[in-house]
Amino acid sequence: MPRLHVITGAPGAGKSTLLRHLGEYPFGSADFDELPELDGRLLGVDIISPSAGPVWPAYNRLWVKIATMMLRAGRPVVILCPLTPSEWADAAGDVVDPPRVSWARLDCGDADRRARLAARGWDPDRIEDAIKDAEELRCLVNQEFTTTGRSPADVAAAVADWIDRQ
Template sequence: MQDRLVDETAPLCLLAGAPGAGKTTLLPHLVRAAGGLIVMDMDELLEDGALIGVPIAEPDAAPVWPAYDRMWRRIVTMVRRAGHPVLLLCPVPDPDELAAGRRWDGPVHWALLDCPDDVREHRLRARGYAQEWIEDALADAAQGRTLIPAAFDTGGGRAAAEIAAQVLMWARTSPARPTR
């Protein structure tokens, strides 16, 4: 099956964030106010961190991540093929994933959901993350800050609905061409 579409026109907005950025907290607010924009989170298909029993949401599962990403690419492609713009919440990309056509086709726009490191560390400790996983999340956040200049801060005590409104405004007004 071919992954790429020739005349894909529906925009794709990728809201990347390292663990603890607030993607899961923001999701219901984005969905409620989306108004025709299809909002999805790459973690939505997981059940207790696994997909059909295969662990995905842990560092040891890194060899499985490319297949999981390909699955999401197909899901997003089907929605965009129908002409629907998509806002996908996803992990921080590797630098090579930002190149046009490398991972996603057509118009693609990136933004970062972020928070200060001390806030992220507090959130992840509250979830019971091991120190090694927290350090990985902090490294992912630092990488995201260097790669993606457009950012939304979730660490300032603002309401999730307010942040969601800003994200949706960005997604709706992104130019019709890739930003990276």
């Protein structure tokens, strides 16, 4: 079975923007942000607000299953998400024959993250939480793709090269 590539990143790193550029490459790709409706609900359940924390483990398990199904096509798959490796491992614990994972991190400078999230209407406390999430991910995942000062197409090309080398 081909390898699953998980690219984690705190809010504002550019995951959703990168996704639009990964379609040019011969691998499957998906983003955790694709399933919820615009109001943050999936099947009528809020899954994106901070108060939805209790349902996040089930949502994470769903994505492990989706990734496993996508790998059946016989080509590499990239999943973009905000999870840590341990959160992914917890989600994969109940999945039969979960895929092997290569990890990378999408990141940007803190000033870029603040500006991007402020443009989304995030309040300062929530932005600072995202900055802390980015700091945590920097300690957990070494392979980095930065979006600061780079075009999404350049980042997508670097990701494709990483996948080819795996």
